[in-house]
Amino acid sequence: MNVLFVCSQNKLRSPTAEQVFSRWPGIEVDSAGLNNDAENPVTPENVAWADVIFVMEKMHRNKLSKKYRQYLRVKVVCLGIPDDYDFMDEALVALLQARVPPFLPSPR
Template sequence: MKNVLFVCSQNKLRSPTAEQVFATRRDIEVDSAGTNHDAENPLTPELVAWADIIFVMEKTHRTKLQKKFAKALKARVVCLDIPDDYAFMDPALVALLEERVPKHLR
C-alpha cells in the first residue's frame, strides 16, 4: 500500500479536498498538510518521511518542501499545477484532482 501526501499552503482547501477525494481508495493511505507554519496541519519531517509520493499543488510548495525537508524527503514529488482558486470540495477542483492524480498512482 502506498502512502500518499497532498500538500498546499494552508491545508484548508486544496490538499484537504484531495485527501477526502482519495480517502476511499483501498490501495493507498492518504494524508494532507500545509507548507505554512500556521497551516491547519503543518508539514513535518515525519509526514514527509512517511510518504511514498507527495502531490504538491504549486511549484512553490515543491520548492519549500525540498528546502525545508531535504533530509526526510525520499518520496517522488508531483506538482499538480492547481492554483489557489477553489473552495473546499469545489466540483471543479475535484474534477482536476480526479483527472491529474490517478495516473501517478498506478
C-alpha cells in the first residue's frame, strides 16, 4: 500500500507523519506539500502513486481535489490536524498515531 501525507509546506506535519509511519509493515510512505514553495511539492505522479492520501486539514483536501482531480482515484482522509506543531512534536506524533492506523493494514 502506498501512503501519501500532505500538508501545506511539507516542513512539519507531513514529514513527521512520513517518519512516524516509515517502518509500518506493508506500506510505502511519502509526503508532499500543496503550496508552490513547498519543500517537496505535490505532483500528479505522487497523487497517482498513492493508494490512500492523508491531508492535515479540510483546505488541503479541497485544494488537492481542485488541482489534481483527474489523478485522484483513491480515498482522501482528512486528519483534522492544524498547523500548530513543530517537526516530530510529541503531541503531533500522538495525534498521528491515534488517527492514521485505522486506515492502514494491521501490523503483524
